[in-house]
Amino acid sequence: MSLRELIAHSQGLALKDGGPVFAEPWQADAFAMVVALHDKALFSWDEWAQALSAQLKRPGALEDASDYYHCWVAALESLIAHKNIARVADIDHLAAAWQRAAHATPHGQPIKLENDPEPH
Amino acid sequence: MxxxxxxxxxxxxxxxxxxxxxxxxxxxxxxxxxxxxxxxxxxxxxxxKVGPHIGAKVVAKAWSDPQFADWLKRDATAAIASLGISGRQGEHMQAVFNTADTHNLVVCTLCSCYPWSVLGLPPVWYKSPPYRSRAVIDPRGVLAEFDLVLPETTNIRVWDSTAELRYLVIPLRPDGTDALSEAQLAKLVTRDAMIGTGIALAPEAA
Incomplete structure (x- = not known):
C-alpha cells in the first residue's frame, strides 16, 4: 500500500469517528503491557524505542505497517529475554498451552489456561 | 478460518x-x-479517553490566551500539565508553532514515538516505513500526498521525535475566527494539523 492509500484509509476511518484504536484485542493488551512495564520502571522509553526500532528495521518489514504490532510483541519479547524474565522458548511453550486450552474450551465459555489437557 | x-x-x-x-x-x-x-x-x-480532542484543547487555548501560548513555547510539558493532562509516560513535550514563514512537521524516523497524552495513538501511516523515511528527505512531497501544498517560500521544518521528547505542532489560527470561543476553536484543530500533515480547518469547513 502506498503512503497515499494509507492516508486515504486513515481518513476514511476518521470520517467514521476515528475507527477502532486497535485492530484486534491482543494488540491492545500488548500495547498496555508495555505501558505497564514502563510504569514499573522495567525499562525506559529510550530502551523501548531502541527495541521497537530494531524490530521495525528488520528486512521484510511491511510498507503498510500492518505488521506493526507483531514488531511490538517481538520487541517486548526481546526486552524481557534481555532482562532474564522469560526466554523465548518459555513463551513458545506457554503460547502453545494457551492454544490447546482454547481448543479444549467449549464455545461460549471463557478460555482458561487450566483447560489445557496437557500437563505443564 | x-x-x-x-x-x-x-x-x-x-x-x-x-x-x-x-x-x-x-x-x-x-x-x-x-x-x-x-x-x-x-x-x-x-x-x-485519550485522543486528538485533548491536543485540540491545548491549541485552542494557545490561540485564545497569549500568556498560555508563551508558556507553551517555553515549557510545553508544564503548560500542558496545568490543564490537567498528565503525560503519564513522563515524556517531555515541545510545542512547535507554525508561523507565516515556517511550517512544522513531526515524524519518528526511529520507530513511532508520538505525543500519546495529547493525541492518543498514532494513525497507521505515521508508523509506516514510507512516511518515516520520506518525511525527512522529501517533506514537501509527503505533504503533497496529504493534499497540502504550501507556498514555495514557506520553510518546512521537520522534527524527529525521540522516546524522551515528543512534539506537538501548533497550527496557525485560521482567519475569520476572532469571535469563536475556545470550544468552537478546538473543533477546527485536526489530528493531522497537530502532526503537521494538515492545517487547521476554516470555520465554514468545520
Whole structure:
C-alpha cells in the first residue's frame, strides 16, 4: 500500500469517528503491557524505542505497517529475554498451552489456561 | 478460518499472536510485573479517553490566551500539565508553532514515538516505513500526498521525535475566527494539523 492509500484509509476511518484504536484485542493488551512495564520502571522509553526500532528495521518489514504490532510483541519479547524474565522458548511453550486450552474450551465459555489437557 | 471445510473444527481458536500475548501476560502476571486490572484500565484509557480532542484543547487555548501560548513555547510539558493532562509516560513535550514563514512537521524516523497524552495513538501511516523515511528527505512531497501544498517560500521544518521528547505542532489560527470561543476553536484543530500533515480547518469547513 502506498503512503497515499494509507492516508486515504486513515481518513476514511476518521470520517467514521476515528475507527477502532486497535485492530484486534491482543494488540491492545500488548500495547498496555508495555505501558505497564514502563510504569514499573522495567525499562525506559529510550530502551523501548531502541527495541521497537530494531524490530521495525528488520528486512521484510511491511510498507503498510500492518505488521506493526507483531514488531511490538517481538520487541517486548526481546526486552524481557534481555532482562532474564522469560526466554523465548518459555513463551513458545506457554503460547502453545494457551492454544490447546482454547481448543479444549467449549464455545461460549471463557478460555482458561487450566483447560489445557496437557500437563505443564 | 474456513468453517465449512475444517474437519477438525473446534469451538474456540486462539490465533498465534493472541496466544502469544496471553502467554506474555501470564508470565508477567505470575512474576508480579503486570496486573490484569491495570492492563484493562490502560486499554480503556487509550480506547476511549485519550485522543486528538485533548491536543485540540491545548491549541485552542494557545490561540485564545497569549500568556498560555508563551508558556507553551517555553515549557510545553508544564503548560500542558496545568490543564490537567498528565503525560503519564513522563515524556517531555515541545510545542512547535507554525508561523507565516515556517511550517512544522513531526515524524519518528526511529520507530513511532508520538505525543500519546495529547493525541492518543498514532494513525497507521505515521508508523509506516514510507512516511518515516520520506518525511525527512522529501517533506514537501509527503505533504503533497496529504493534499497540502504550501507556498514555495514557506520553510518546512521537520522534527524527529525521540522516546524522551515528543512534539506537538501548533497550527496557525485560521482567519475569520476572532469571535469563536475556545470550544468552537478546538473543533477546527485536526489530528493531522497537530502532526503537521494538515492545517487547521476554516470555520465554514468545520
Amino acid at each position: 474456513a468453517h465449512d471445510h475444517d474437519d477438525h473444527h473446534h469451538d474456540n481458536e486462539l490465533d498465534p499472536m493472541a496466544a502469544r500475548v496471553r502467554a506474555l501476560e501470564t508470565i508477567l502476571t505470575q512474576k508480579g510485573l503486570v496486573d490484569p486490572a491495570a492492563i484493562d484500565a490502560i486499554v480503556e484509557t487509550y480506547e476511549t
